[in-house]
Amino acid sequence: MDKLKKYFVKVLPVTVATILILSIFLIVFLLLNIDLQGYFLAFDIIVFFYFIYLIFMVFLHNREENLKQQIKYLEKKNLSLRNEFLAKEKELQEYFLIWIHQIKTPITAGKLICDSDVENENAKNVKKELIYIEDYTNMALSYLKMMNHNTDMDISFVNLDDIISPLIKKYAILFISNNIKLEYKKLNTRVITDSKWCMVVIEQLISNAIKYSKNGVVSITFNKDENYLEIKDNGIGIKESDLPKIFDKGYSGFNGRQNQKSTGIGLFLVKQILEKLGQKILLESKIGEGTTVKVYFNMD
Numbered sequence: 001m002d003k004l005k006k007y008f009v010k011v012l013p014v015t016v017a018t019i020l021i022l023s024i025f026l027i028v029f030l031l032l033n034i035d036l037q038g039y040f041l042a043f044d045i046i047v048f049f050y051f052i053y054l055i056f057m058v059f060l061h062n063r064e065e066n067l068k069q070q071i072k073y074l075e076k077k078n079l080s081l082r083n084e085f086l087a088k089e090k091e092l093q094e095y096f097l098i099w100i101h102q103i104k105t106p107i108t109a110g111k112l113i114c115d116s117d118v119e120n121e122n123a124k125n126v127k128k129e130l131i132y133i134e135d136y137t138n139m140a141l142s143y144l145k146m147m148n149h150n151t152d153m154d155i156s157f158v159n160l161d162d163i164i165s166p167l168i169k170k171y172a173i174l175f176i177s178n179n180i181k182l183e184y185k186k187l188n189t190r191v192i193t194d195s196k197w198c199m200v201v202i203e204q205l206i207s208n209a210i211k212y213s214k215n216g217v218v219s220i221t222f223n224k225d226e227n228y229l230e231i232k233d234n235g236i237g238i239k240e241s242d243l244p245k246i247f248d249k250g251y252s253g254f255n256g257r258q259n260q261k262s263t264g265i266g267l268f269l270v271k272q273i274l275e276k277l278g279q280k281i282l283l284e285s286k287i288g289e290g291t292t293v294k295v296y297f298n299m300d
Contacts, residue, residue: 011057018050093144100141107134128177131170135207142200143265146272153276158195160187160229164220167203174210175218183219191227191297197273202229204266205293209233213290227297228282234290238283246283247271 022043029039107130114127168175168184175182191198209218213235221230238246245251250264267283274281278298285291 006061010061011054014050014053018046022046093148096144097141100137100144103137104134107137124173124177128173131174135203138200139204139265139269142197142273143269146269146276153194153197155192155194155277157190158193158198160189160191160222163195163199163202167199167206171206171210178210178213179215180210180213181217183217183221187220187222187229189222189224191229192299193277193279193297197277201270201273201295202231204270205231205295208266209235209291212236216290223294227299228294229297230292230294232290232292237287237289237291238285239287243283243285 025039025042028034029036110130111127111134114123114130117123164184164187168182174180206218206220209231213233216234218231218233221232222228223230242251247267247270248264249268251268271281274295280296282294282296283291284293
């Protein structure tokens with residue numbers, strides 16, 4: 001019934017126009033006392049084309065209704081596939097989250113065992129590798145959480161020293177073993193950000209500075225005039241051709257391929273986090289001279 005109603009609504013303007021034209025013709029013929037034989041001829045021609053129009057409109061209407069049904073079916077199918085995909089994605093994320101949390105236990109146990117034998121050089125080397133494993137694990141965990149669109153952000157005033165000091169302590173063995181001099185004095189600076197995600201960002205940048213700066217210097221300072229944290233190293237630097245792509249997902253660049261230590265996720269993750277926090281990052285580097293990274297914070 002609805003289909004029929006829609007059809008009549010479509011043809012109604014033409015039907016009314018046809019009746020109106022025929023009526024006007026008839027009135028004109030009658031007023032001018034013209035032989036009605038010509039009117040009946042015109043009447044037959046107009047009605048003929050009108051019925052052709054009706055048949056054509058029936059065809060178009062049926063085709064349109066069929067297309068609408070197909071679209072509804074495809075939309076329903078698409079929604080079903082999307083829900084199925086989201087369910088599988090959630091299941092996969094939950095599995096990896098559980099796996100990552102579980103693997104943290106043997107990593108922590110391994111570090112404690114190494115700490116119990118601080119004089120053993122092999123134990124020190126194992127601890128260094130455990131730190132790298134822990135870094136990759138934390139990176140994977142942060143990546144999974146960041147890719148979740150429901151990720152919470154707790155924006156508040158954060159003391160940067162409370163974030164940086166534990167990281168320096170964590171990476172102390174790498175600073176020593178890589179013969180890297182650390183230049184850092186307490187910043188005594190509070191910024192507006194999310195402390196948890198800010199720590200992920202700073203840890204990744206410090207880890208990168210250590211990774212590519214043997215026998216060098218890493219400095220951590222804060223520019224209060226422009227409100228940015230600067231992490232600078234005089235390591236191997238980044239090729240100019242790699243700079244436009246360093247924040248791309250999966251891009252490790254020449255240094256990453258040479259050292260086989262880059263996942264291509266770290267700086268991508270940093271960029272994603274800072275975009276969600278509404279912050280900006282600037283990276284400058286020259287091959288053989290080192291890298292400078294500036295993380296800008298929002299003004300209070």
